Amino acid sequence: MLDMDHQAAFIACKEACLNADTQHLRWQARRSVDHGAVTNSTDKITPVERPDLEPKLSAYQQAMRERLLAAPVVSTPEPWQSVALVPVGGLLGIGFASHPEDRRDLVMVVSRDGHGLFDAVTGEKIARDREPGPEDETPDSMPDMSCPGLGPITGSRVHIAGLFGGGLHTTTADGWYLEVVTPAWPNDRVLLSRDGGLPHSGPHGERWWHIFHSNYSEFRAAGFSPSGQTIAVATSSDISLWTRKTGQGHSSRAEH
Template identity: 30%
Template sequence: MLELPIDSSRPIAINQTDWRQQLSLFDLQRSTTHPPPVVPVERQWPMDTNHLISIKERIQKSALTAPPNPWKKIGSFAVGSLRSIGFDKKSELLLVISSSGRGVINCQTAEKVARDYEENFDDEIFLETEGIGPLAGVVIRVAGIYGGGLPRFTRDGWSIENVTLDWAIQDVLLLAPSSILTGEKYGKPFGFYKLFRDFEPITAGFSYTGKTLVIAVSSGIEVWGR
């Protein structure tokens, strides 16, 4: 290796360009190994909700009304401290669970066909329980204070909508086949029948056959059939 003599009496010239380049390389290396924190940027997606204004106004101004044919009122059933309800999948038998036991209602005849007073709530939190009477040995899926839900649609197109415009008041609307709440915007039927307006119901929906419609609150059940 060839060593060149250095004259210490003469000042050493520093190449400013090289110094800046070396510093830039150091900064680049440091930014690679320790990148700055990424600050998330919230994106604002424009959403046109003007068509919802007229829907809200129609719902708020609508009075409670009976459902159209072929639906008819089957009955009203008082139930103290109702907890959950659930339909048999093959019939119109409705299992009702309250704080004082279980019962079974035949929603075609409005008859109470079974009753017990056992507080059998072990499986209720998992949204199912065993039936009694004509439903003995049958596991019934239930909906109520622990969640879950009854079918909201029938095979031939009837549906219900649970709408909350003024919490905690809720409206339950029945829509005929092919109708949707936003139908006016898309040139489709948009009519509805307001069946319920009160504090949030425990559950509402159809039987699996689509022949029965129920709305349940903590004090009882309203039943319609066809």
């Protein structure tokens, strides 16, 4: 057993070692290791400048954006006429079909509440399926993005464009164009034109028209029917339809 003098010396030595360890730890805390290189914490670190996440618009692009933003919503020109604005809550997508009897345009609507079929000339609902089979509820379960027809087109399948993808015709053979632009995201705008599409150098209302602004619901799809006789614009809450006046020929079939 240690006597009092030796015990006091042992305690003093132990305290000295602890003090030395504490000083060493404090010294280490004032240093940092960066990728294997030791640097003093007092060294100044140059802040890294973040590059622009997106390049700025050119003068040409900015001018085009301002033209689109300045164009108000207007009525469609002759020979197009508005048919209907049909409320459809939870709309997911739309597609076109032809009536088997007179070949007039039909619009199929897929929503969270089932499927519906509308006459594109009158806007009238002509068929409804509130509980389609689980495999047919939405078009994403099929490689061709289609859903089974209903009513007069039962037995066929209709390609659907909207939330899950797909697309509708954007031009007609006789020179009409339909474009979806977003100069102020996330509100999409639909343009109808006869000038070949963007950049629309002429005055708004002469050869190009801003016919729809999706500033109240989420945009789903827009396009011509395959016949070129109908325009449909769908959002998450409704579908808008336009048709050509009676007497337009069948030489205006739509194209992608």
